[in-house]
Amino acid sequence: MNKRSRRILNGIRHWAVMIFTTIFVLFPFYWMVLTSLKPREELMASPPVWIPSFLDFNNYKLVWEQMPLLRYLGNSLFVSLMTTIVCLVLATFCGYSISRFVIRKPQKITTVMMILSQLIPGTLPFISFYFIMYNAGLTNTYQGLVIAYSVWAIPFCTLMMKSYFSQSVPIALEESATLDGCSKFGIFFRIAIPISVPGLVATSIFAFIQGWNEFMWASVMLSNNDMKPASVGIYDFIGQYGANSNISMSMTAAVMITLPAIIFFAFLQKYLISGLSAGAVKG
């Protein structure tokens, strides 16, 4: 096999893997969108209808009438943004502190503890955490939801920021600033933060998506329908005993709920990739 044939074969292999992976990943989304647009008569047809006889956009009108989608999306947006702010502020301070000032063994243990917290299944401390929230009067409040989300997101956000500060902000730069008379806070705000924008954005995206997708806490802590986030609101189309679902409306709501996260990710994904890959290779 000559060089040219080998190159073509490699190209074919590469594209075959890419196409297969893309189809594998995107198929559920394709099915979700397709189901939301199928005429109802074709929803349950056997064998399944892959290309509908026509596209029925009526569900996209009905979904606004049958559920308070705008309110649900607003709730999700508010809680996710607040979670992002809380996580970002705390994780930035904490991550920087760990990356620069953790020298002694007891201090290092806190970092290990932070990593360990990620290994605990979210459902394990569920009941006790619920009662803490209840006794603090935080169930059925946005604040409670933000705290619950942040508790689980902050450790990972901190580790992300710590990694970014450690690998991408040269200590030599900070030492130079110290020689020029800059205080510790001055170094943090004037040097570390401006250099770390990609890391901050990546952490924000992580915290936002964590908040946007969260279901468990919201479904247990909230009983007030007006405060439901979209992830819980989608259950409005699931009937008695969690069965008898209205499939097309569920899928339509799912499309509407997925869109903001996709748009958010599309605009900021270059930061996420650079933020996550920073420090991946030690130089």
Next chain:
Amino acid sequence: MKNSKKILSALLAVSMLSTFAACGQDDKPANDGSGSAGGDTGDLSGKTITFTMQKYGNDASAQDKVLKEMTEAFKEETGITVNYSIIDWGQALTKLTLACTGGEAPDVADAYFTSSFVTIGQGKYGPADVTNVFEELGGEDAYFEAAIDEVKIDGKIYGIPWRMDTRAMIYNKAHFEEAGITEVPTTYDELIEVAKKLTKTDANGNITRSGAVLPVGDARFDQGWFSFLAGHGTSVMNEDYTEFTFGGQEGIDAIQFMLDLINVHKVCTANVIDPSFNSSTEYQAEKASIVLGANADFMTALEANAPQLVDVTGSAVMPSLTGEGPSSVVFSAPICIMNSTKERAAAEEWLKYFCSKEGQIKFCSSVNLINSRKDVMEDEFYSSDFMKTYPEQAERAIYGDPAIPTWSQIDAFPNGPLNTMLTNIVGGADIQTEVDNCLKQVQEIYDKGEVDLG
């Protein structure tokens, strides 16, 4: 630059503070000392109570709309505000358990597993005694007997029975016509004969359309089995709930009948064991001609997902071994006032309003539920061709959930002893061995008497 950083920091700090500033300031029920348990019958105008319900119907707006109308009309009549919330079924058990163990509880709740919740609430939390309201609403004569079993513990009533759920047979009239069948089966022998005519197979003998499918979803067989137990003249427990009776010959025959539909008569697909199998969706996809047990809400799912089948779908009373007597089960659920309420009198008023004949007709007809009140089931809403089967079926049904506190544990899904036994048997295990093991386990749980909803 220096100032902008400070402003940014200050803004962040303010936004965080404002987020948490209101922590703990609201949402706890006001305890103003008025309307204490069992007491205040004075002017209730201005009182506020909370009311939670599970989700019913699959039109997301229907339940919300009817509750809004009812609470507004109630407020106009009494001056009492009812803040209602609708809980999805995935969280219902968790929320009710928390409410009955000291967590956040509404004043009035749509509950189930009543005897379990009364036990774990220990008189402090959980459902409260509402015998007085029950009597005002007509007492035992007003309700179907099976519905009262669910709420009566030691002679006291712990909730007002409202929704009822019995499972009737659903069939595709077009498939019947195509197969030349003119009568719906009333006995199991007739059922098998009819189902054989309706079943279609491919060239390899694989079923492409089941003549009759077991009522299964998520590989859960217990509720269908209860109906077949009834159809074979027995039940899980005896009438006074002191002994498990499913291990007798009729019980074994009921399980064997389910298996035979799959393995011997080959009228039901063996895919029922697959957790992704659902008899409703199988019917909607026209891969089943008969569903051996579906609730009254089946039609709304059909309207949403397969409207072309609405006109060709019929309902009939489930067949039984002899064609007479019980052939299905009935589940009922109560609306309860929770012991933790600080507004008992207002809660009672709402309970009377919501559970009245008029209230129940309005609510249940909006979300396609059948009802525990006899006079509600006489309403014209239940006289349509599809719905009229359900009152008839209710008359030929036995209880679905025995009123014992440990039932939630015995019938837990997927790992309770009953469900484990049935899954194993349908999966190929020996019937007698599994039944014997199960009897031992359920007796142990029953004797221990400890309630575990987990």
